[in-house]
Amino acid sequence: MSSLQELQGRKGRIITDKDAREISRVEELSYDLKVNEVMTRDVKTVAPELPMSNVLEILRIGRISGVPVVQNGEMAGILSIEDIVRAMEKNDLAAPVDKYMSRRVVSVNNYDSVVKAIETFSANRKGRLPVVDENGKLVGIITKGDITRGILNALQRDYHEEELRRYRASHLFEDITSDRTSLILRYDIKARDYLNGGQASSHIKRALLRLGATPQLARQCGIAIYEAEMNLIIHTDHGGTIRVQIEPHRILMQTTDDGPGIPDVTKALTPGWSTATQEVRDMGFGAGMGLVNIQRCVDKMTLDSTLGKGTKLLMEIILRPEERFKETDDPETVP
Amino acid sequence: MNVKELAGIVNGNVLNPSVSLSGHVKGGCGADLMSDVLASVKPDAVLLTGLCNVQVVRTAQMADVRAIVFVRGKMPQTDTIAVATQEGIPLITSPFGMFELCGRLYQAGLHSLEDPVTD
Secondary structure (H helix, E strand, O other), rough: OHHHHHHHHEEEEEOHHHHHHHHHHHHHEEEEEEEOHHHHHOOOOOOOOOOOHHHHHHHHHOOOOOEEEOOOOOOEEEEHHHHHHHHHOOOOEEEEEHHOEOOOOOEEEEOOOOHHHHHHHHHHHOOOEEEEEEOOOEEEEEEEHHHHHHHHHHHHHHHHHHHHHHHHHHOOOHOOOOOOOOOEEEEEOOOHHHHOOOOOHHEEEEEEEOOOOOOHHHHHHHHHHHHHHHHHHHHHHHHHEEEEEEEOOOOEEEEEEEOOOOHHHHOOOOOOOOOOOHHHHHHHOOOHHHHHHHHOOOOOOEEEEOOOOEEEEEEEEEEOOOOOOOOOHHHHHHO | OOOHHHHOOOEEEOOOOOOOOEEOOOEEEEEOOOOHHHHHOOOOOOEEEEEHHHHHHHHEEEEEEEEHHHEEOOOOOOOHHHHHHOOOOOOEEOOOOOOHHHHHHHHHHOOOOOOOOOO
16 A cells, blocks of 8 residues: 555655556557456346345345336336445344335446446446446446446456567567568559558558558558559559568658559649549549658659550669668667 | 547538547648648648548548548448557547637637648
């Protein structure tokens, strides 16, 4: 206990990025998780005409502090240990439940988020809340303990899935020894497939993040390759291919197509110059900014096009020392 | 502010409530031209737009946009909502126009995250 106070009392305590990430994930989960995912479904209930002395037994055996009162499948009230104490004070334990139960029941809905339940707990100072469905029928009960357990379980699930993927991928370059390791991703892009436009870029960005790329690097590559992917969809005769070569020190991205080719490459590189149709412009593209955007994102861009033959666009990003993927023999990673 | 608070400020209706609304929004960007967004927006912005197709979501994903607000009560296509849900990007539709939305969000403390696109 004293060490906890020390920690909290120390001014300027540094919360690491890792702490912050975990706090916000718990917060996120309390929005994502629904009450019915964490509640207890097997609820003990009592009938309104049951004598209070019987309820006392039920609470004692079940080691619980309150039960919902149900009549004909519907919630009629809730009876807590305090109500039993009141009955005991009057020596009235033979009285039926409905004489002492509270009829104003605070409940939560089964599809409410867990954060709603937390708010309801703190607003009403209750230890347990009945959970009802959209017809007001009792379907479960939720305590603060259920919420803690539910969030911990979800955190563990998340952690395992994504961490495992990231762990495996981020160690790829470290785990494999070669004189020159590179990972190549290839995607076939269809012409005019506007609906799936950006899907390949989305996969590429995610792959880079899993490999341990910084968010800035993944974003830079993502924007460049997305513009290039849209160019394949918008301008080519038969679509084309994307090839991404990831190496510890650089990323090479390339799009290739077989036509129609660019008549005037210099013009194509002029900001605002475009041959796009109205259809494409209506989609928010075709403003003649694509290649210009790509140039801003990469260290080197080469556009090679022959009219009637096709176009090859090469984009290269040289990784800064802190962005590099870790390698086995990388002297900088040796402590 | 987080996305949930933002949705309140714009009188918005969240179109994919199953995605997390706790993402932190640091500023804003308003545009209908996706190349402009890709060229100018800094990470963690909210994107205000009148464009409703899937490319809005892809653009947001590439540019690390935290939420998309459709102006003037526009409703995106179902494909757009499906992709956004899959990628975890909140979509909000607001009855206000672009000008009103920028004003409200600016007043609530959100500033521009648009860089000038020079050259």
